[in-house]
Amino acid sequence: MPPVFPFLPQRLEGLVDVACNLNWTWNREARRIFAAIDHQLWTRLRHDPLALLQQVGAERLGQCAADPAFLALYDAVMRWAAAEQSPSQTWFAQRYPAEAGNTIAYFCAEFGLHHTVPIYSGGLGILAGDHCKTASDLGVPLVGVGILYRAGYFDQQVRNDGWQEDTDDPIDLTRTVVEPVEGPGGVPYLTSVRTAGRDVFIKVWRLRVGRVTIYLLDADIEQNHRDDRHLLSRLYAGGPGLRLRQEWLLGVGGVRVLRALGIAPAAWHANEGHAAFMFVERVREFIVAGLTYDEAVKAVRAASTFTTHTPVPAGHDTFPVFDVAECTGPVWEEMGISRDTFMALGRYPVSGDSSFHMTTTALRLSRRTNAVSRLHEAVTRKLWAPLWPDRRESDLPVTHVTNGVHLATWMSNSIMQLLDAHLGQGWGARVDDAAQWEHVLSLDATALWNVHRWLKNQLLVHAREQARHLFSAHARDAAQLVGTGVLLDPEALTICFARRFATYKRANLIFHDVERLLRIVSNPSRPVQLIFAGKAHPADIPGKQILQEIYQTTRDPRFEGRIAFVEDYDMHLAHVLVQGADVWLNVPRIPMEASGTSGMKAALNGVPQLSTMDGWWEEGFNGHNGWAIAAPPGESTREEDSAAADQLYELIETSVVPTFYNRDANGLPQRWIQIMRHALCAAGARFTSRRMLAEYVNDYYVPSIRGEKTPDEAPTG
Ligand SMILES: *Cc1c(COP(=O)(O)O)cnc(C)c1O
DSSP states (O other), rough: OOOOOOTTTTTGHHHHHHHHHHGGGGOOHHHHHHHHOOOHHHHOOOOOOTHHHHHHHHHHHHHHHHHHHHHHHHHHHHHHHHHHOOOOOOOHHHHGGGTTOOOEEESSSSSSSSSTSSOOOOOHHHHHHHHHHHHHHHHHOOEEEEESSSSSOEEEEEEETTTTEEEOOOGGGGHHHHHHHOOOOOOOOEEEETTTTTTEEEEEEEEEEETTEEEEEEEOTSSSSSTTTTTSBTTTTOHHHHHHHHHHIIIIIHHHHHHHHHHHHHHHHHGGGGTTTHHHHHHHHHTTTTHHHHHHHHHHHOOOHEEOOOOSGSSOOOOOOHHHHHTTTTTTTTTTTTTTHHHHHHOSSSEEEEEEEEEHHHTTOSSEEEEESSHHHHHHHHGGGGGGGTTTTGSSSSEOOOOOHHHHHHHHHHOOOOOHHHHOOOOGTTOOOOHHHHHHHOOOOHHHHHHHHHHHHHHHHHHHHHHHHHHHOOOOOOHHHHHTTOOOOOOOOEEEEESSOGGGOOOGGGGSSSSHHHHHHHOOSSSSEEEOOOOTTTOHHHHHHHHHHHHHHHTGGTTTTEEOOOOEOSHHHHHHHHHSSOOOOOOOTTOOSSSOOOHHHHTTTOOOEEEEEEEHHHOOSSSSSSSEEEOOOSSHHHHHOOOOHHHHHHHIIIHHHHHOOOTTTTSSSSSHHHHHHHHHHHHHHHHHHHHHHHHHHHIHHHHHTTTOOOOOOOOOO
């Protein structure tokens, strides 16, 4: 529902279209044109083109429309936008011409595409966003299905004492790029889903991501019962009962929305178990069309892919059978099966467990299941082995596709320019070529170091500008301002840690031995500074306590203002941090981080990671591109934490700090720069979403579309 732009000259009208498709976010020229309109305002508005076009004023827009250089850029952007919509050739069309007419449906409970569309909470959503962006790049015929949350992705406000307060400002849909999809005959809804004895009508919004469309479900319309209008309003908020109903609406409603739009997917992908009811709805459809239950399950399995992201039992959604019956019932009657048969879909076959598992439902109803890293595959096999009681763990039908990140979204402009000069224009089209990435190892040291210093400075500028805002808008006191990073030193070694404050990520590990950390941080000749960012889930009290603990250290004078907590972690801040850090710190408790992706984003900017050997780092660390904490599992988490912290300090003291501060005659840390090159090389060659999506297409989607006959290894437990 784009707002109107009264001052936009006709000559520049196309900018509205560009702003309304999110592919501008990863096109360099399109980004440049918005910045060229008013660089200061563009920065202040945190790269929000709709707000920019509204606020910039007639005079400046008039100047742009009369400026030949601006118009040349404008025309180039218009040509790009047109070519994007009707490409002459794409990777998918070239490789799979016979499959090009098919559609792949991709369901996820959250999508992180840009911070102006706040319908994500963390890694899962960003991964889904990167997946869709890459599908657009490669011409993969994918449609996304998700939920339009109107609130619940809270703005973070940290109280003076460090306690995170969660504010819940609803998003103003007229200021975002989501567009309503009208129902038949102009009704506002496309379909309905029965839950808890009532029909809930589903309105749909469209989000354009290059050539990919994501359909977002919404229940907040007046046709719905007052109590139902807020079922889809908030992301991961409320208790399990609300969450169950969100997942029911996403899965069932999502399939029905695609049907209402006349979309007939040939392959279906549930990204995480939240979307598992999508499989159930398709079983129901087949039964209504005349298949037996067993036939329907087989048919659904054949076309389905399921990706699991959670390595720990407690992380998987489970619901009491009674609640599931109340939410979904009596759908089993429509399916011609008993309630017990229905509930058996979600049964985890170990004694004493009578709850309904979303992951087992997904495992039973999809032929192709993958974890998101090599290590996570092993953990996943162990976790779900009871579903295949007759098979050895090594022989279960579970594979992995290691996550990757969208290069054009996460790599900074200035690193891209460096690669333009070094690899030659057009390198972006050759990211599959490993030899190209080997070339990165000969990047000029001075050039790379200068770009990095500039990006690091941008990070400190960002922290300072945020401090200015907090000071003027919220009257923060001096001690609080110190904690926002105003005293950070552009020359000091800067370690960043930014992610959700889930306890297993151990944001506080580096505070394990405060005296030792003090010696590291306040070393007079080799100071170290730490920047933290991240939100705790509103209901995660231990997470909030860790956040508070860290926040309070930012004001401890013994740390000399060298520890900062930057508020309101979102994709925008993530960009600034992954591009400007010297070191990316990642210390999850093994094996809790299925993959982790922020370290890949950092590495694409030449920022090495210091990490426990968990998730992607178990594959990504090669001895040259960062540091690995390889602490063995301990008897207790306390022991494990203490061993990991020890190794962390040891690495910082004996390797990270000396390597960073060891300079040659020109002031360059040559060995450090070599680590940066290796970080970039390894990430470019192996951890982009392009590599990831190609694997999904080749090994999952296309075999599904072709109905390839592999033995069906359905769970028997
Ligand atoms: C990449 C990203 C994440 C995920 O980071 P992890 O390292 O996987 O925890 C979370 N939030 C934002 C905003 C991100 O950009």
